[in-house]
Amino acid sequence: MSYFRELGNYLLKYGGIYRLQSALRRRRSAKFMANHFRHVIGLAAQGGPAIVPDTELDNGKPYFSFVVPVFNSPPKYLDDLLLSFESQQRGLAELILSDDGSTADETKSWLARHSDTKNLIVVSSSQNRGIAAATNIGIARASGRWVGLIDHDDALAPFLISQLVKALQQRPDCQFLYTDEIVTDRKLQPEAYFLKPAWDPVLLSGVNYINHLSLYKRDRLLGIGGLREKFEGSQDYDLVLRYTAELQDHEILHLPYPGYLWRRDGESYSVRQLEDATRSARKALFQHYQNSGTIEVDQAVSPNLHRVRFDIGRFGWPLVSVVIPSRDSLSLISTVLDGLTTQTDYPSLEIVVVDNGTTDEGVLALYERYRQGPTPFRAIINRESFNFSRSVNRGIAASTGEYVLLLNNDIEVLEPNWLKEMVSCFHYPRTAIVGAKLLYPDRSIQHVGVIAGLGGLAGHWFIGRDEDFPGPMGRLWVRQSLSVVTGACMLISRECLAAIAKFDEVRFGIAYNDVDYCLRAVNAGFRVVWTPFAKLIHHESASRGSDELPDKIKRFENDKKNLRNIHHTLNFEDRAFNPWLSKNHSDPAPMRLKVLPPAR
Numbered sequence: 338m339s340y341f342r343e344l345g346n347y348l349l350k351y352g353g354i355y356r357l358q359s360a361l362r363r364r365r366s367a368k369f370m371a372n373h374f375r376h377v378i379g380l381a382a383q384g385g386p387a388i389v390p391d392t393e394l395d396n397g398k399p400y401f402s403f404v405v406p407v408f409n410s411p412p413k414y415l416d417d418l419l420l421s422f423e424s425q426q427r428g429l430a431e432l433i434l435s436d437d438g439s440t441a442d443e444t445k446s447w448l449a450r451h452s453d454t455k456n457l458i459v460v461s462s463s464q465n466r467g468i469a470a471a472t473n474i475g476i477a478r479a480s481g482r483w484v485g486l487i488d489h490d491d492a493l494a495p496f497l498i499s500q501l502v503k504a505l506q507q508r509p510d511c512q513f514l515y516t517d518e519i520v521t522d523r524k525l526q527p528e529a530y531f532l533k534p535a536w537d538p539v540l541l542s543g544v545n546y547i548n549h550l551s552l553y554k555r556d557r558l559l560g561i562g563g564l565r566e567k568f569e570g571s572q573d574y575d576l577v578l579r580y581t582a583e584l585q586d587h588e589i590l591h592l593p594y595p596g597y598l599w600r601r602d603g604e605s606y607s608v609r610q611l612e613d614a615t616r617s618a619r620k621a622l623f624q625h626y627q628n629s630g631t632i633e634v635d636q637a638v639s640p641n642l643h644r645v646r647f648d649i650g651r652f653g654w655p656l657v658s659v660v661i662p663s664r665d666s667l668s669l670i671s672t673v674l675d676g677l678t679t680q681t682d683y684p685s686l687e688i689v690v691v692d693n694g695t696t697d698e699g700v701l702a703l704y705e706r707y708r709q710g711p712t713p714f715r716a717i718i719n720r721e722s723f724n725f726s727r728s729v730n731r732g733i734a735a736s737t738g739e740y741v742l743l744l745n746n747d748i749e750v751l752e753p754n755w756l757k758e759m760v761s762c763f764h765y766p767r768t769a770i771v772g773a774k775l776l777y778p779d780r781s782i783q784h785v786g787v788i789a790g791l792g793g794l795a796g797h798w799f800i801g802r803d804e805d806f807p808g809p810m811g812r813l814w815v816r817q818s819l820s821v822v823t824g825a826c827m828l829i830s831r832e833c834l835a836a837i838a839k840f841d842e843v844r845f846g847i848a849y850n851d852v853d854y855c856l857r858a859v860n861a862g863f864r865v866v867w868t869p870f871a872k873l874i875h876h877e878s879a880s881r882g883s884d885e886l887p888d889k890i891k892r893f894e895n896d897k898k899n900l901r902n903i904h905h906t907l908n909f910e911d912r913a914f915n916p917w918l919s920k921n922h923s924d925p926a927p928m929r930l931k932v933l934p935p936a937r
Contacts, residue, residue: 370527373927374519377595377917378495380933386426387502395482399456400502401430402479402555403487406471407448409441410489414600415448417525419457421492421598426499433458434489435475438465469564469572476555476563483514483552486573490600491549492525497596501552504592504936512588513581514552514936516596517915523602530927531599531810532915534817535937536589538581539765539866542622542645543637543815545574549597553580568621570614575621582625592936593916615641629764638805638814638869647764650757655739656685657756657828660732662725663690663746665697669876674703676750678712683756687713689735691728694720725824726840726850733834741834743851745825748775749874758871759828762816769833769863770855772822773871774813780804783875785813786867787821787852790909791920794900795821795852800923816868819913820859824851825875833863844903847889848896856904912937 394400405418415434422432436459439445452459460478462471476484483505487493497516505511518531533546540546551573561579564572581589619634622643626634632648659677663670670690677688688707695701695718704716717731729743740760755773762771775784782802789795799808807814837857845853855865900906910916916934918925 367522367526367528370519370529370927373929374527374595376929377933380930381496381500381594384496384499384503384933387429387499387506389429389502393506399429399431399481401483401485401498401552402433402476402481403430403485403493404433404435404472404475404479405487405489406437406468406475407434407439407444407489408437408465408471409439409444410447412443412447414490415444415451417492418487418489419451419454421494422457424495425493425497426502429498429502431456431458431479431481433460433475433478435471435478436461437467437471438462440465467566467569469566469568472572473563476558479555482555484555484558485550485552487550487597488599490602492598492600493550494519494594494596494598497550497594500592500594500596500933504590508590508936510588511590512554512557512584514590514592515547516550516592516594517917518549518597518599519595521598521600523600525598525600528601530595530917532593532595532917532927533591533810534812534915535591535912536586537818537913539864540812540815540817541577541581542626542765543643543817544811545571545577545618546810546812547577548573549599551577568617570610571617571621574618578621578625590936593934611641615643619643637811639807639811642811642815644815644870647761649761649764654683654685654757654760656687656737657683657740657742657760658732658736658738659686659688659742659744660729660736661688661690661744661746662693662723662728662732663695664693664723665695665700666746667697667699667703669746670700671703673744673746673748673750674707676748677744678707678710680750680753681756682753683760685738687736687738688715689732690714690716691732692716692718693723693728694718724842724846726842726846729824729850730839730842733839739831741829741831743824743827743829745875747876748826749876751776751872751874755871755873756828758868762866762868763830765816765864765866767862767864768866769830769837769858770822770865771828771871772819772865772867773826773873774867774869775823775826775873775875776804777801778874778876782806782813783877784823784825785869786817786819786913787823787855788914788920788925789820789852789856789904789911790906790914791911791923791925793907793920794897795849795906796923797823798923798925802924814869816866816870817913819865819867820911821852821855822865822867824854825877826871826873827851833858836861836863844899845896847892849900850896852900853903910934910937 448459517533519527520529564576568575622634626645630648633646637644707714733741759771777783782799787795788798840850840854917927919928
């Protein structure tokens with residue numbers, strides 16, 4: 338399980354979640370984390386123990402088996418782990434220490450002294466065979482219906498077992514469960530959280546965000562052969578991919594409770610170890626996606642995260658219809674059209690400009706020039722007040738492509754392969770909408786996804802951050818599923834357009850039309866994907882004019898009211914967002930809740 342550990346060290350060292358630069362701010366952060374974690378544990382204590390009917394226990398067998406591979410482990414680590422286990426609700430779990438041929442006398446002595454401890458099982462091998470083999474021996478010895486994997490130097494958070502039981506009782510169809518984590522120092526003092534989104538196989542294709550603590554059904558785990566050898570450092574990544582491959586989304590549960598204490602013991606970050614683990618991770622990903630037309634798996638924005646490349650263009654790239662709402666703004670429309678026709682490496686395009694009343698002779702001449710060009714081009718001109726939804730509906734109706742790209746007229750192309758990347762994301766199952774990474778002209782972040790419920794409506798997260806800001810767990814460096822992406826650059830499948838119907842011209846004429854459309858698509862079972870590998874400049878609202886005019890203010894307020902009423906955004910829980918994160922700022926941080934959030 339070293340891949341996630343070393344990757345975590347890398348992310349935390351080079352700008353990962355909630356890291357503060359100065360020593361003083363780090364101390365303040367650690368104090369905040371400790372206080373927040375105490376608050377979380379206090380909420381868990383108020384809930385009391387889980388009530389487990391006798392019928393749910395199998396002839397006195399435990400509910401959970403926690404398996405720990407051990408090799409020359411320091412007794413202090415084993416003491417902490419055992420204490421965290423014994424402090425849990427009794428009678429529901431066993432702890433299995435699978436010794437992988439330890440040679441350290443202090444480790445062997447500790448295991449011998451504790452061999453008779455109640456609910457602790459020690460199994461030993463005469464030789465060192467590696468983490469995968471040791472873990473599999475422990476799994477074979479397990480008798481619980483659920484198996485959780487723990488590293489020897491980590492620990493369980495208080496009340497974890499009670500929270501697990503309650504979550505599983507509410508979701509009897511669950512086949513796999515994972516929790517949030519808290520990163521600690523070597524003394525198990527809190528330093529940072531890994532606050533995870535709900536289940537997202539797209540995100541998992543770029544980073545093993547699942548990791549600790551994961552619960553597997555023992556029978557299913559044995560059925561797939563447990564952990565595989567020759568995946569050094571990424572055995573757990575390979576296991577999660579294989580175990581969840583045939584599961585339905587509703588069978589996978591995220592418990593937003595920081596139930597696992599991941600100890601960072603201060604050891605230096607190992608470049609060789611991370612390189613080996615990265616190779617193993619990419620081998621596992623390649624095998625997982627090889628039936629989906631994968632041609633290779635290489636690095637994401639970070640060299641230690643991953644990008645699955647799909648061979649979607651093997652038999653020709655599908656036609657993409659680009660729909661651009663516009664009016665006047667010669668400089669902007671010239672830039673975006675030139676970007677599409679001379680700077681974009683995509684072989685099958687048609688362009689539809691929907692113009693609500695241009696009078697600029699230069700723009701009209703530009704349209705005529707493109708009509709005569711090699712790329713199919715239409716300009717639909719109707720003099721009327723601007724209504725984004727009406728404009729894109731007209732453009733979609735006039736388009737013929739398998740995919741329709743909504744593109745603002747203030748977009749500037751940066752790299753030639755951006756559209757191929759967006760189209761390739763439709764290889765992920767049920768994907769209907771794909772969004773891109775948009776930057777302001779100063780190269781700070783404008784769009785890396787929209788969180789429904791942020792600010793009581795919907796908002797961009799991490800807006801204004803540096804271009805290469807990684808986000809929590811490196812999420813902004815890899816593809817992921819979101820609930821919403823901006824209509825400034827939104828690629829939609831024809832299947833989705835047929836199923837979800839038109840953009841709402843009445844209730845969302847100006848604002849939040851993209852939010853409404855994406856949420857309707859998600860509610861219908863479609864997936865929205867965001868990718869950092871399609872990167873463009875967005876001169877946001879450069880041609881729209883002042884938003885301070887009374888009629889625009891009134892329309893904007895109506896759009897906000899409609900979003901709250903239709904999608905209940907005042908209390909919306911976005912599955913891409915962790916419920917412990919604040920919703921009042923673009924840069925979310927852990928906040929205090931009155932009750933523990935439910936599993937999802």
